[in-house]
Amino acid sequence: MTIKVLVIDDSALIREVLTRTLNKDKDIVVVGTANDPIDARAKVKQLNPDVLTLDIEMPNMNGLQFLDKLMRLHPLPVVMVSTLTTKGASETLLALELGAVDFVAKPSADLSGGVEAFGENLRHKVRAAAQSDVRGRSMTAATAPKTVITPPRTMKSPNGALIAIGASTGGVEAIRVVLSQLTNDCPPVVIAQHMPPGFTQRFAARLNEVTELEVVEAQDRQPLQPGHAYVAPGNYHLRVERSSGVLKCRITQDELSSGHRPSVDVLFTSVGKVVGSMAVGAILTGMGRDGATGMKVMRDAGAYTVGQSENSALVYGMPRVAFEEGAVVDQAPVEQIAGRLAAALMRLRKAA
Template sequence: MTIKVLVVDDSALIREVLARMLTRDGDITVVGTATDPIEAREKIKQLNPDVVTLDIEMPNMNGLDFLEKLMRLRPMPVVMVSTLTKKGASETLLALELGAVDFVAKPSAEFAGGLDAFGAGLRDKIRDAARTDVRGAAVRIEAPKVAVKTAAAPEGALIAIGASTGGVEAIRTVLTNMPADCPPIVIAQHMPAGFTGRFAARLDELCALKVTEAEDRQPLERGHAYVARGDYHLRVERSSGQLKARLSQDELASGHRPSVDVLFESVAKAVGSMAVGAILTGMGRDGARGLKLMRDAGAYTVGQSQASALVYGMPRVAFEEGAVVEQAPVELIAGKLANALVRLRSAA
């Protein structure tokens, strides 16, 4: 079945580039373009696209204002086309909070990997977006905030979280339910360089925890969460009796860098049964193998349930391969992790 896309951007060049890239494989059709949200509103009514690509800076109405209205009145999959700047990263994260499925960094003359790599990534994100249950997500009622206590967690414990499409909001939900005294948390979210710093800063604003981008050889401390840097693998190692972050740019794993598999595999090796792990929303299978290694090493593992996941891909594969002890709605995952940590203390 062909995926119908509406491209919304005030730049004629960008509209042309996106249309050319999207239609290359034949399974995606650009049914129309719009130069601003006013025109886009009419085109959506006329053309009923499956997915919309949306710029942020446009005349007549800001893309974020349009997105907010669209998700409230006619929820549909939206992929943001963002500028790779600090301001662009902040606006992109806000767009994801408002309901956008995913984003791509707007191509430029010095785009890493060239336009072919950009086009392949864009097409994959459009395909993923077309499969998402945006309408279901829009009507879900977020559960009340749960009081979670992890003060009983033993020293040496660690929490590992992995996610992809939809993960920005899922990770926020988990972390805002975690108390300031929890064991260190390491996070691999599929996100390019230039965006992970702002993602960590946004989480830091919202959470009781201290959230930062991970730095190489950084000791992992209680009450802190560490986000893998875009274009870097994050691993955990034990050195001089202390858990530390290690960053590297070795080859892609499971198609990604950062890779959830790489992080989880290192946690299984360095932390073993003292770890707990969660795999959240995302397309593909990254994380399933690593989470299975964690479970085999004695760690408690949980996967986001299908009903609460924007994209039930990574959690589904992990479940099917026996990598998760149980599945749970995203708003209950913090409590599940905390309870497992308390059981670790009791066992010790």
């Protein structure tokens, strides 16, 4: 199947670069370009693309306004092409909250910084977006009866307990949903989300604004504290280690694992080996198989593990592989995952 892409950017140079980059592989074809959202609106109807790439800063209507209207009226998979700035990172995270599937960092004006790597990453994100179910999720949200989710009142746990979460495509919003239901007496939370440098610090800051937890970008040898969450820095692996009886973050830049850095497999494997049955973990939406091997290590060590269910995941890739390989005890919609983790922690508390 050929993936039809509409490129939306006000820069003629960027439109040319994106078109040339996307057309490099035979399974992707750019069917058109647009220089602003007004032009894009007409071409979406005319060309019926499978995926859009979208800039944020554009004339007539900015990308966020266009995205908001698009996801409400005619939902399509969108990959944001974002600038590597603090403002750009904040706007990109807002775009993901509005319904964009993923993002890539825009190459600089002089095209330095590895156009080949950028292109490979962009094509990977477009393929993942084409597999996502934005239409199905939009229809489900509009037609499904409202289910009342009762957040846990407490997640107080025995000393040494830990929550581990891993995600990729669609994970920014899924992680926000899970963390927003955790109470501030919960055990430490460690998070691996596939995200490049320059964005993870803002991602942690955004989670810190909208949850009860203290959320930070993880630092090397930082002690893990209850009521705190630690996000793996972009382009670094996050592991958990025990030093002098204290659980700590370990940040390294060794080789990619499962094609990623940070890798969910790396994090989950360390949690399984170091924390064992005192851990609980969740694997959320994402393309590929990263996390399945590490989650199996966790489950074999006695940890409770849960995967995001198919009808809830934007991309049912990572949770599917984890389920098929026997790495998860349970599957649940994203809105229920915090409750499942809380119940598992309660069992630990009663057993202690």
